[in-house]
């Protein structure tokens with residue numbers, strides 16, 4: 001039987017690409033969708049995909065009246081947490097694509113997920129190349145104690161750093177605390193020019209026309225340097241395969257798991 005999906009944010013940039021892909025995927029079916037502007041319509045009419053015959057609802061609570069196996073959260077930070085908790089209360093497993101939730105948010109979500117024996121798989125970036133960035137950087141941090149992160153994005157991106165960079169900094173913090181030859185509070189001049197400290201890493205956010213989204217971590221050792229960089233293109237296609245995998249695998253999890261590598265064996269475990 002096909003896995004029944006409730007897709008919040010089904011008409012958005014990322015969610016609509018995922019919805020179209022699910023329409024072509026026999027083992028998955030969308031039973032309800034969420035979007036305020038298109039509430040009351042059939043999703044397939046909105047997206048021009050006849051195979052998507054489910055209704056669009058204005059809120060997750062209404063959409064969750066349909067029984068589903070997996071709830072996918074792809075809306076925005078303001079509604080994500082309440083949507084996730086509503087889905088868990090309805091005993092759905094949850095895949096979280098929305099970025100920006102904090103470690104404290106995930107702590108609360110984890111408690112509720114474990115109470116209901118459900119899995120939550122959250123990834124700030126479902127692209128395979130971004131997962132590899134995280135894994136390669138974790139590996140490098142085991143050997144190289146000093147690094148800084150550069151977060152590049154288009155000029156109208158209002159949040160900083162990006163979800164991918166936040167996740168990268170959190171991951172690296174679990175490997176070790178980066179060392180600094182000169183601590184930030186001993187900076188002579190503008191301290192801000194040394195960037196923000198995010199989970200222990202110095203992060204420098206660049207917001208300029210001409211960039212899409214890139215994340216670069218630079219590891220430095222005496223007389224040698226290693227840069228690991230991820231560049232996103234302009235379409236949402238790279239996120240689809242990872243999200244499909246997450247939907248298929250999340251029911252094997254209990255509690256919150258961060259990163260697609262929770263269900264993707266890259267053979268890179270320490």
Ligand SMILES: NC(=O)c1ccc[n+]([C@@H]2O[C@H](COP(=O)([O-])OP(=O)(O)OC[C@H]3O[C@@H](n4cnc5c(N)ncnc54)[C@H](OP(=O)(O)O)[C@@H]3O)[C@@H](O)[C@H]2O)c1
Nearest residue numbers: 009011012013014035036037075097098099123124125126
């Ligand atoms: N994990 C990943 O790989 C990945 C990849 C891409 C994006 N993202 C993240 O995913 C999130 C969505 O990004 P996007 O670019 O797709 O955004 P978007 O184009 O603005 O789409 C947002 C979707 O959510 C719906 N929505 C927003 N607020 C809502 C509310 N209060 N109630 C019901 N529906 C609501 C919108 O429909 P209405 O406006 O009609 O309500 C729309 O369908 C962001 O956090 C982004 O950073 C993650």
